[in-house]
Amino acid sequence: MMQVLPIQTDVPTKESTSPGRLIVLTGPSGVGKGTLMQELLKRHPELYYSVSATTRSPRPGEINGENYYFTSRSKFEQLVSQGEFLEWAEFAGNYYGTPREAVLNQVQSGKLVVLEIELKGARQIRASFPGVFSIFILPPSLSELESRIRGRAQDSEEAIARRLKSAEAEIQAAEEFDVQIVNDDLENALQSIESTLFR
Ligand SMILES: Nc1nc2c(ncn2[C@@H]2O[C@H](COP(=O)(O)OP(=O)(O)O)[C@@H](O)[C@H]2O)c(=O)[nH]1
Numbered sequence: 001m002m003q004v005l006p007i008q009t010d011v012p013t014k015e016s017t018s019p020g021r022l023i024v025l026t027g028p029s030g031v032g033k034g035t036l037m038q039e040l041l042k043r044h045p046e047l048y049y050s051v052s053a054t055t056r057s058p059r060p061g062e063i064n065g066e067n068y069y070f071t072s073r074s075k076f077e078q079l080v081s082q083g084e085f086l087e088w089a090e091f092a093g094n095y096y097g098t099p100r101e102a103v104l105n106q107v108q109s110g111k112l113v114v115l116e117i118e119l120k121g122a123r124q125i126r127a128s129f130p131g132v133f134s135i136f137i138l139p140p141s142l143s144e145l146e147s148r149i150r151g152r153a154q155d156s157e158e159a160i161a162r163r164l165k166s167a168e169a170e171i172q173a174a175e176e177f178d179v180q181i182v183n184d185d186l187e188n189a190l191q192s193i194e195s196t197l198f199r
């Protein structure tokens, strides 16, 4: 029977308050993590979605502070040296990082906190927080993954190629995670995620 454990943090915890849980949602770019996350947040507004910092340029329609905190490379590197990230990684030529303090505060106040991050960051979180519950989202096939990345039409040809190359290697890591969910039919995938989070 799968069990979702409270996380152990490296900061003083208030043992008497009910601890929250930390969830990591990972999988290759274009698999539908963002879409699944958006839908989960609509259905479960009590979830806390951690907004990451990134050095990637905003895509059309993306809002600073809502989708990401868009920052320069030098500012990002400064934040890294100040220990401001719970984890960070370089992906497809850009830096991405999870703000440490906001996430730990939310977990300690009892929230169910979801990090939607790439593989290297997900591995760092698993190493730092043995109690984390980790979900790997798989595409139905590599060709469907490519169509989704192209269908999104928001990345350059070079960025698409970089994402696809990473994807093949990332998929090999799926078994490291607590559960693997194929995002074929969106509704089915959502229900599988819900059944692991809310039992
Ligand atoms: N390690 C890490 N990865 C992140 C973070 N935020 C987002 N990512 C991941 O970075 C990858 C690229 O994100 P993005 O450029 O928004 O493209 P997209 O998710 O493929 O649409 C995705 O796999 C995200 O899940 C973070 O804070 N840390």
Ligand SMILES: Nc1ncnc2c1ncn2[C@@H]1O[C@H](COP(=O)(O)OP(=O)(O)O)[C@@H](O)[C@H]1O
Binding pocket: 027, 028, 029, 030, 031, 032, 033, 034, 035, 036, 148, 149, 151, 152, 183, 184, 185, 186, 187, 189
């Ligand atoms: N189950 C699904 N079936 C078909 N298309 C999907 C599904 N889930 C997501 N998509 C589409 O795939 C593209 C990539 O999804 P996105 O959420 O941006 O992925 P990620 O955040 O993992 O990079 C988007 O155009 C999205 O609408």
